[in-house]
Amino acid sequence: MRAVDLIAKKRDGAALSSEEIHWLIAGYAAGDIPDYQMSAWAMAVVLRGMDDRETADLTIAMAHSGDMLNLHDIAPLTVDKHSTGGVGDKTTLLLAPMVAAVGLPVAKMSGRGLGFSGGTVDKLESIPGFRTNLSAEEFRRAVREVGLVVAAQSGDLAPADKKLYSLRDVTATVESIPLIAASVMSKKLAAGADCIVLDVKYGSGAFMHTLDDARRLARMMVAIGSHAGRRVSAALSSMQQPLGFAVGNALEVREAISALRGHGPTDLVDLCLTLGGQLVQLAGLRNSDEEARSLLREAIESGAAWEKFTRMIVGQGGDLDYVEHPSRLPTAPATLDLPAARAGHVAAIDGQALGMACNALGGGRSRKEDSIDPRVGMVLAAKVGKHVAQGETLLTIHAASAEDARRVAPGLLAAYTLSNTPVPAPALVEEIITA
Numbered sequence: 001m002r003a004v005d006l007i008a009k010k011r012d013g014a015a016l017s018s019e020e021i022h023w024l025i026a027g028y029a030a031g032d033i034p035d036y037q038m039s040a041w042a043m044a045v046v047l048r049g050m051d052d053r054e055t056a057d058l059t060i061a062m063a064h065s066g067d068m069l070n071l072h073d074i075a076p077l078t079v080d081k082h083s084t085g086g087v088g089d090k091t092t093l094l095l096a097p098m099v100a101a102v103g104l105p106v107a108k109m110s111g112r113g114l115g116f117s118g119g120t121v122d123k124l125e126s127i128p129g130f131r132t133n134l135s136a137e138e139f140r141r142a143v144r145e146v147g148l149v150v151a152a153q154s155g156d157l158a159p160a161d162k163k164l165y166s167l168r169d170v171t172a173t174v175e176s177i178p179l180i181a182a183s184v185m186s187k188k189l190a191a192g193a194d195c196i197v198l199d200v201k202y203g204s205g206a207f208m209h210t211l212d213d214a215r216r217l218a219r220m221m222v223a224i225g226s227h228a229g230r231r232v233s234a235a236l237s238s239m240q241q242p243l244g245f246a247v248g249n250a251l252e253v254r255e256a257i258s259a260l261r262g263h264g265p266t267d268l269v270d271l272c273l274t275l276g277g278q279l280v281q282l283a284g285l286r287n288s289d290e291e292a293r294s295l296l297r298e299a300i301e302s303g304a305a306w307e308k309f310t311r312m313i314v315g316q317g318g319d320l321d322y323v324e325h326p327s328r329l330p331t332a333p334a335t336l337d338l339p340a341a342r343a344g345h346v347a348a349i350d351g352q353a354l355g356m357a358c359n360a361l362g363g364g365r366s367r368k369e370d371s372i373d374p375r376v377g378m379v380l381a382a383k384v385g386k387h388v389a390q391g392e393t394l395l396t397i398h399a400a401s402a403e404d405a406r407r408v409a410p411g412l413l414a415a416y417t418l419s420n421t422p423v424p425a426p427a428l429v430e431e432i433i434t435a
């Protein structure tokens, strides 16, 4: 077989056979197929799509490109959560400790920033010393000893997805339902959790812009997971504006720390209760949404979630002092308030524009080898539904220099749509999809 023939086949709209997909992924993971051919193939998939059988084959091939963890000797049941990507999405930082605190071991493999969306691993790495590159053995030990681990994809787990993920980030090949489904589910299957909740985001700050696309993606992933014997459900959640107020790595960690201490933004907390509630029910700990949510709420109020979080930070090498005193986390030297050009009700905030501005400030990558600046981003002062006076601050830009902040300001101003009439805040969770 030759990679060039498989690229041409997909370019021309044909389905690849199972054998061809397995050959391509094995060759890429082994380093026999170069990045340039893989990115051409990924672009062909973005443009031509893949059918359900191809997507399932790609998922299985990527999951089996490394170790498949089995955690049953450590815990009878482990849980995991994954988001399809969104702007300001620090859900994992709050949800994972909450769920671990109610007695469900969380074994989570997270991603770095992807396209205009941030990634949990980059966020956590803004805590000095915190290690996300764990071996499979360290991953298992953290599940056993702490009951909570959030790690980057190690070389051992779904390595083909790890390579393809960072390639897609910089080759404009993120936005594809089959590629996202296979990427997410290959990691989830390899990491070994029994119960998985998927946060499938839609709207301007997500890769799926419409609810219909999000529903297709969610159904595909739930089907792949159930077929592999896992208990899976998915929430379709709105990214019609960023989640919470902070966008940017260290800024989001600060916001998540406040939430763990009981002062979180309503939308973030609510989403975590919904997603966590799904895990509690999938695991059979409670039978109703109401009971599950109240169990999780109690984990925040009692300080149990905070305690789990701090144990995870210490267990993975992070300096607790930065978490206990978040003002010490990396801080941008320059800030700039962005004033509203006129009075009005905030009708929409283009999350993608905010994510791209954060990347332009240095918070994301434009080449695979780029390092990121954890300090930069923005903190929203006005979200959808709020009335602002002319000159009132819409958001504050955090940048490496005043010049950088001024450069992104016009794009951020354009991201806000103001209306003369009141606008209701959008619903957060539209639908739950179960197997």
Ligand code: URA
Binding pocket: 083, 084, 085, 111, 114, 165, 174, 179, 180, 181, 183, 184, 187
């Ligand atoms: N999250 C992933 O892990 N992969 C994607 O492709 C998108 C979001």
